[in-house]
Amino acid sequence: MNKGCVRKGKWQRAIVAELGDRRAFYVRDLLPSGYSRAQYVALLRAVCLLEERGLVQVCRYMTWGNDGAKVAVSLPGVEFERKELRANVNKVPIWNLVNMEG
Numbered sequence: 332m333n334k335g336c337v338r339k340g341k342w343q344r345a346i347v348a349e350l351g352d353r354r355a356f357y358v359r360d361l362l363p364s365g366y367s368r369a370q371y372v373a374l375l376r377a378v379c380l381l382e383e384r385g386l387v388q389v390c391r392y393m394t395w396g397n398d399g400a401k402v403a404v405s406l407p408g409v410e411f412e413r414k415e416l417r418a419n420v421n422k423v424p425i426w427n428l429v430n431m432e433g
Contacts, residue, residue, distance in 0.1 A: 342377035355405035357416055378404055
């Protein structure tokens with residue numbers, strides 16, 4: 332499978348960079364509007380890898396409706412309230428993620 336010019340670890344770097352600015356956030360906040368299922372799956376894979384390495388802690392919230400579960404990420408040991416996540420919505424444009432150095 333050819334991934335083109337997409338660099339390995341793009342989503343992992345984006346997650347770690349976002350945690351430098353915020354205590355916690357929903358992972359979907361990193362996705363552009365109209366994201367594809369492949370982008371969401373790649374982002375969840377990055378979250379799982381970071382969790383396995385002990386770099387982040389993950390909290391899953393079940394929701395009603397078509398949203399399914401919401402996945403929140405924070406640094407290990409950071410306690411946060413769910414209302415903080417809603418107040419912190421900040422979409423990151425996908426072109427910033429593609430151009431990230433590292």
